[in-house]
Amino acid sequence: MKINSLFSFAISFLLSTQLFAFQSKDFSTKTNNIRNSVVGEINHKPILFVSELSESLAAYSLEGKELWNYKIDQPSVIFEIIAEDINNDDNDDLLAVAGNGIVYCIDSNGSLLWQFTPDHKVRLSEIAVVKNGDKIQIFAGGNDYQLYEIDTNGKQVSSTKIAGVVRKIETGVFTDSGKQSLFLMTYSHDKFRWEFMGILDADSKQVLKEVSIKKKELKALTKTMVTDIAIADINNDKKDDILFFADNSFKPFFSALDADFNVLAEYAGNKKQVQRYAHSQGSFLASRNEIMFQHGGVLIVLDTKGKLLNTGGERYGKGVYSDFVYEPKSNQLIGAGTVDGGNNVDFFNLSKDNWYKTTHKKQGRMLAVEQNLTKLYNQILEYKTPSYQKKSNKDFVMITKNGASDKVEKLDGGNVKFVIQKSPKEATDRTYLVNKIGESALKKDKRGKYQDSREQIIQMARDYEAEGQPFTFWAGHGNDPFYIQIETLEQILEVAPNTCYGFVYAEMDNVEDPRVQYFVKEYLPRLAKAIRKKNRAKLYFRYKNMFWAATTHLPLWKDVFLSGKYSDFLVPASEDTSNRTQDLNLAGRIGMKSGGYINDFAMRLIDDNPTSWRPLTPGGQNSVSPYLRQGVMMAAYGARYGIVSTSGFVEEPGLDILFAMMKSGVLPVVENEDILSIGSWHLIKDVDEKLIHTVDNHHNIKQYKKDDENAIFSLAQMHWAGTNIPDNDFSKIALGVKYRWLNYMPEIPNGMVAIAPIESAKELSEKNIPFSISNSKQGFSNNEFVSAKKYASELKKIVEMGAKRLPILVKGAAWSAIKIDENHTRIILMDSGYIEPQERDVTIVFQHRKPKSVQDILSKENLIVSKSQMDVKVPAGSLRFIDVTY
Structure with missing residues (x-):
């Protein structure tokens, strides 16, 4: 026995030292972008599991060989994956949880063991596994205030009511018992603090420990946006600690709490490390007893007390990874994917003291995108407009x-x-505003200093006019519509008639706010008069959520944007990059412009x-x-x-x-x-104000209702971000959108469906253009409102009718068709994956007019039409411009 034991030990030692010395080569996966990564073991070898943003899960050897790829049903954001041996075959299986409300359990060989979803619509975002002896418990949670326990066969064991929307569930040894329990963190605000943070007993679900946001020692943590959480014993007390990687006013922040929520370590970055939405991702490196995290382009290395040891990379540097995972057997740190859509897997050799200085060449999908854009740019620089344009x-x-x-x-x-944009904030006394609308007039935006006098701001404008420098001023926000007061705005327009291109306003959606009401009733008429003297300046309104599709139809805003009073100088814009309803806002702005309600967007x-x-x-x-x-x-x-x-x-x-x-x-x-790709229209009648307010209230994520999906504009509230949308939803039926996340460029398989007010019905009817009607929640059919589910078939029929009337129809990419002259149309094709770039197979159908010739105007390639259609490819992350000659 002793000889066998010694022999086994020797073999194990040799294997471990060989693995320890092993250095993997960087590779790229066959998947699209990588959002999540985790290591596991299959046949006693370390394996890397990855997930795309929305469609598949895969397993790879550390040498880069794909072992399997599993496509999920109902595309939606895959929020988390973990590797555990669920079926007791000594190989790790993969658990994944997605915004479609499904937990997937994939066998180590890539086949589906089971999937679980609650009996009602829910967005699941977090998953954890508790192992105590032979007992395995699986826990999942999301936006419906429930913690679900699932057994190893995918059956629900229990559901436990919790406070708030699940931000994180993690497993660890957090008590003296030595048993694993659950760390649970929930939110009620979309960004800061927590609703509940504590430790739960896995069996009873009772709260063992809990910490309040009022705990003095945690004040710094409450003010950060936590973007990653890891569990590890960093103080060697045989109990796990909780590591928070965060963003504090765009600076990196790290905090480690022990199992009793005492601060073990803390690191606050400096102004030189500030990067907008850098979003920290980190890991504990057990072999080095170090903590690492990447904040944008900066890689930070700390000791277990939070002391800065080293930094690598650079501010706003390249290669911002989607995820990091520590692989202990080979002693490597793996950076997987990049946030712009990369499918790269890069390795850091932790046996080297300067591992954090390792640089990696761009590879895989983002290298292809870079090359595609370089080619596109060079072709554009050589382009000469044809005689017919x-x-x-x-x-x-x-x-x-x-x-x-x-x-x-x-x-x-x-x-x-x-045109440049500047943001002076006026320090002029506001007593007269207080007399008009009350104390709310004194509220100011905390993000800026109000230190500019009226005279200084006007002088800035005068100087720009003298220099011939076109400019705009950011003049107001929902936090304070009066960055610059009306008398100042009027004088700016007087002193800079040639160079003032107008004023920017943002997020002033609240129709109940007396400051907003005053702006609409007092500022707008005066600005209209001042602007029209020279007819150059514009007012640019930046709104997100589904403002341009729905909120504009509320009485106050309808009078502003849809009455025609101010159509000559209003320019709607949208903060789509922090919005899950980008497609609706796009369709809304297209409807406003194409319907004649505004001149520009x-x-x-x-x-x-x-x-x-x-x-x-x-x-x-x-x-x-x-x-x-x-x-x-x-x-x-447009x-x-x-x-x-x-x-x-x-x-x-x-x-x-x-x-x-x-x-x-x-x-x-x-x-x-010139737009030849609007198939049908969707008109808003008596807009549903309650629905709008739940969506516009985007900081509040505690709004779950089981019937949220039964709406025309469904699941648009913040807490549904990442979910798949139902068959009765406008975005899915009309615009081809599958889930609420990144839909700037919907594929519009039936052509664009523009959104406009009911007042457009008469003109559309006269032109025999099909249109559907809703109040944003219910459809309108046979002179009555009906449920979205009941209206779905009618909406689908109208959209398909619109598609049939188009001269050109495109499947497989985002697109537009533009008339250049009577005999020439330009088709613009776009890879529709915002951070999921990939080559697209596209079919173009010519429906009513046979082309004489078709040419890619940049490559000069002549394209073949067969039986009134042709197939083309759109390069990953790029575009194609195709002219049709009739």
Whole structure:
């Protein structure tokens, strides 16, 4: 026995030392982007499990061999994966939980063992496994205030009522008993603090320990946005600790709490590390007794007391990973995926003291995207407008601190006016405002200092006029509509008639706010009068949620945006990058412009985190591809203005590619009558105010209702972010959207369905254009409102009728068709995956008119039409521009 034991030990030692010395080579997966990664073991070898954002799960050897790939049903955000041996075969299986409300258990061989979902609609986002002896308990939670226990056969054991929406469930040894229990953290606010944080007994579900947000020692933690949580025993007391990786006003923050919620370690970053929506991801490195986390481009290494040991990378650096996982057997740290859509797997050798300085070459999907965009840019720079394309006498107007490169400026197929934006905040006394609307007039935005006098602001405008510098001022926000007061605005327009391009307002959606009411009733008429003297300045309104599809139909806003009173200078924009209903806002703005209610709308390209529930978001993207394609989609439906500011993360040439499209004429200024891809319309009658308020109240995530899915604009509240949407939903039926997350560029398989007020019904009827009607929650049929589920078939029929009347129909990509002249149409095709770039197989159908020829205007490739259709490919993360000659 002793000899056998010694022999076994020797073999084990040799194997372990071989593994310890093993250094994997970086590779890319066959999947699309990687959101989650976790290590496990199959046949006693370390394995990397990964998940895409929304569609598949996969297993890879550390050498990069794909072992299996499993496609989930009902695409939605796959929020978390964990590796555990569920069926006791000594191989790790994969558990995954998705926004579609399903828990998946995938066998180590890649087949489905089982799946679980509650008996009602729920968005599940967190999962954990408790193992005590031979007993295995699986726990999942999401937005319906329940903690679900599932057995190893996928059957529900129990559900326990909890307070708040689940932010995190983790397993660990948190008590002296040595047994595993559950760490539970829930939120009621979309970003900060917690509703409940404590330890639960896995059997009884009783609270063993709990900590209040009022605990003095945790004050710093309550003010951070926690973006990652890990469990590890960092103080060697045989009890697990809780590691929080967070964002504090865009600075990195780390805190470690012991099982009694005492602070063990804390690290607060400095101003030099500030990066917008960098979003920290981290891990405990047991072999080095170190803590690492990446905050944007900066990689931070701490000791277990929170002392800074080393940093790598750089501020706004490249290669921002989606996830990190520590692999102990090979002593490697794995960086998996990138937040802009990467499918790369990169290794850090932890046996090296300078491991944090390791650099990795771009590979896989994002290398392909980079190459595709480089090719696109070079082709645009060589493009010459054809004789049949006339140059527009209108400018694209881009509000941005960045102009175009010299290469782009030389292009002459279109005009782009670059306008700077400044944000002075006026310190003028507000007594007269208080007398008009009360003490609320004194509320100010905490994000800025009110230190500019009226005279100083007017002088800024006067100086810009003298310099010939086009400018806008950010003049108000929902936190304070009066950054700049009306008398100052009027004088700015007087002293800068040629260079003032207007004023920006953001998030002033609350119709009950007396400040908003005063702005609408007093400011707008005076601004209209002042602006119309010179007819150049515009008011740019930035709103998110589903403002442009629904909230604008409330009486106060309807009078502003849909009455025609101010159509000449209102420019709707949308903060889509922190919104789960981007598709609705796009359809709403297209309907406003194409319906004649406004003259212009704006693309809003900004580096806000692109999801909706911010702690679960990806961070700032290195690739310009998402911003570029979003901008083109809006311009292709008539957006002539842009409020543009990509982050420091974005690589060159950045939005120069977009500006090149505009300057070259590849992307023309699009007039209403030129759009040939609006199939049908959806009209809003007596909009449902209750539905709107639940969506606009986006910081409150405790709003779950079982019937949220029974609406035309369904599951749009914050707590549904990432979920799949039902068959009765407008976004799914009309726009081809599958889930509430990143839908800037819906595929619109039946053409665009524009959203407009009921007042458009008469004109559409006269033109025999099909339209559907709802109040945003219920459909309107046979002169009465009916449930969304009952209305779904009628909505589908109307949308399909609209598709049949289009001259061109596209399947497989986001698209637009634009009339260049009577015999030429430009089809714009876009990879529709915002941070899921991939090559798209596209079918174009010509329905009523046979083309004479079809050509890719950039590659000059002549395309073949067979039986009134053709198949083309759109490169990953890129676009194609195709001209049809009749």
